[in-house]
Amino acid sequence: MKIALDQEKCVASGQCVTAADAVFDQRDEDGIAVLLDVSPGPEREAEVRQAAAVCPVLAIRIES
Template identity: 55%
Template sequence: MKVVVDQVKCVGSGQCVMVSEEVFDQRDEDGVVVLLQEEPAEDQHEGVREAARVCPALAIEIDE
């Protein structure tokens, strides 16, 4: 799995961080998503999928 985030689309809701804090974080100054792991471990895949599903801006893309 490879994860790509679009920081331009991100609205800073933080849903991704709440679902998968090992893979996603937010910038302190504006709350925009920061990708911590471009290729997360297999045990993190479901959390990443859920983060992509709940992202209100559709700023997370997953390449399986």
């Protein structure tokens, strides 16, 4: 699994961090999401999918 994050769309809601804090974090200066792991293992798939689902602006894309 590979993840793409559109930081231009991000509104700093933090939902991705809540859902998958091993994969996402937020910048201190503006709260915009950052990827900690672009290709997390299968053990993180459920939480990454949850993070993508709860993103209010659909800034997270999961690629196979």
